[in-house]
Structure formats: structure tokens, C-alpha cells
Amino acid sequence: MRLAKDTERIHGAGAEVIAISVNENERQVGMRSRWRLDDQLLVSDPGGETYLQPLGLFDPEERGGIALPGLLVITPDGGEAYRYQGRDFADRTTDDEMFAALEGLDLSAVDAPAGGPAGEAPDDMRGFFTPEMYGPYFRGNMFASIAISRRVDDPEARSTAKQHQAMAAATVEAWDEVRKR
Numbered sequence: 001m002r003l004a005k006d007t008e009r010i011h012g013a014g015a016e017v018i019a020i021s022v023n024e025n026e027r028q029v030g031m032r033s034r035w036r037l038d039d040q041l042l043v044s045d046p047g048g049e050t051y052l053q054p055l056g057l058f059d060p061e062e063r064g065g066i067a068l069p070g071l072l073v074i075t076p077d078g079g080e081a082y083r084y085q086g087r088d089f090a091d092r093t094t095d096d097e098m099f100a101a102l103e104g105l106d107l108s109a110v111d112a113p114a115g116g117p118a119g120e121a122p123d124d125m126r127g128f129f130t131p132e133m134y135g136p137y138f139r140g141n142m143f144a145s146i147a148i149s150r151r152v153d154d155p156e157a158r159s160t161a162k163q164h165q166a167m168a169a170a171t172v173e174a175w176d177e178v179r180k181r
Contacts, residue, residue, distance in 0.1 A: 003095065005174040007112070013099075014107025018043055020051050021067050022058075026122050033121040034128060057085060069093075073101045081105055090141065092167045135175050142168035 003010065003017045010017055018041045021028065025044040032042055045051045048058035048065055057070040069086030071093060082101035084093045129137075142165055149161035 005177050006095070006099075009099070010102070011112060012109045013102045014105065014110055015073070015102055016041060016110060020045050020057075022046055022048055022052065022065060025119060027128070029119045030121040030125050030128055034125060034131065059088070062089065071095070071098050073098060073105070075105060076107070090164070092171075093163070094166055094170050131179075135172060135179075138168045138171045138175065142172060 007017070020043045023031070023044055024046055028042045028044045043051065045067075048060075048067065052058040052067050055070065055072070057068045059066055059068050066089065069084075069089065069092045071082070071084040072080060073082035075081050081104070082098050084098065086092055145161045145165040145168060149158050149165065152158050152161065
């Protein structure tokens with residue numbers, strides 16, 4: 001959601017966001033429709049064999065295999081200018097370092113993508129994460145991480161909780177902006 005908020009900045013820096021998940025194409029189409037992700041390329045990679053596993057962004061132990069949160073900036077020649085790889089489904093980062101790496105590449109601006117997953121959204125979208133759930137979910141994450149950071153004595157654990165708090169706060173802020181559109 002944070003990257004959806006910054007689509008113009010990303011395109012202006014010469015890049016595109018490509019979101020990859022293990023969801024079947026029909027589910028990708030449903031999510032694109034429900035979340036109005038018109039400027040996002042959503043890629044279906046069931047089993048993670050085509051993209052997620054080669055990128056090291058696949059957790060085979062979680063629910064039969066899911067994508068790990070990741071954020072990559074790939075250079076035009078295929079190298080990595082930036083990589084963030086989460087340890088589990090909730091381990092995400094803020095975007096500051098990613099934008100520094102991206103904007104440091106000094107690429108020409110790009111237009112918005114043409115299209116996304118093809119097909120019709122499913123009639124039954126039960127089980128799809130809804131926009132109404134998004135804000136409360138990340139607000140809960142934010143306040144839980146605040147509480148955890150105050151309970152632990154270990155500096156590394158406290159730092160991890162504070163990083164999660166910053167990610168959740170940035171996500172809530174981005175969500176509030178996207179909802180206003």
C-alpha cells in the first residue's frame with residue numbers, strides 16, 4: 001500500500017512496481033479489482049517456482065508455501081541495487097533506503113504499466129483481505145509492537161519491535177492517503 005501511494009514517485013524515478021504472490025491468477029484479478037490497483041503489475045507465481053524461489057523470497061513451511069515480504073530494486077542490467085527480505089509474513093520495512101537506491105540510479109521516467117492480470121474477478125471473494133480490514137490490521141500491528149518494545153530488555157529485540165512499529169505507522173499513513181483518493 002505504501003508503494004501504491006508513491007506510484008508517481010516510482011515512475012518518475014524510472015521504475016515500476018511488480019507485486020508477486022503465490023495466488024492463482026483469478027485471485028490476483030480479484031485483489032486488483034477490490035483494491036483498485038490500476039497502476040500495479042500483479043504477477044501470479046503458484047508454488048513460487050518461476051520468480052519467488054529463485055529470488056529467495058519463498059517460505060515453503062508457511063501454509064504450503066507463501067511469498068516472503070521483499071522489496072528489490074533491479075538495475076537495467078539485472079543487478080540488485082537494493083534488497084530487503086522479510087523473515088516472515090509480518091516482517092516488512094519502510095521505503096526510505098529503497099527510494100535512495102532507486103533514485104540513485106538516475107533513470108529516465110516511465111509511463112504507468114499497461115494492464116495486469118487478465119480475466120474476471122471471482123464472484124465469491126470471501127477470504128480476500130478487504131480494504132476495511134487493512135487500517136485496523138496495521139494499527140493493531142503498530143500498537144502491539146509499541147507494547148512489545150517496552151516489555152523486552154534485549155536491545156536487538158527492542159530494535160526489531162521499533163522497526164516493525166515504524167513500518168506499521170508508515171503503512172497506516174499510506175493507507176489513510178490512498179483511502180482519500
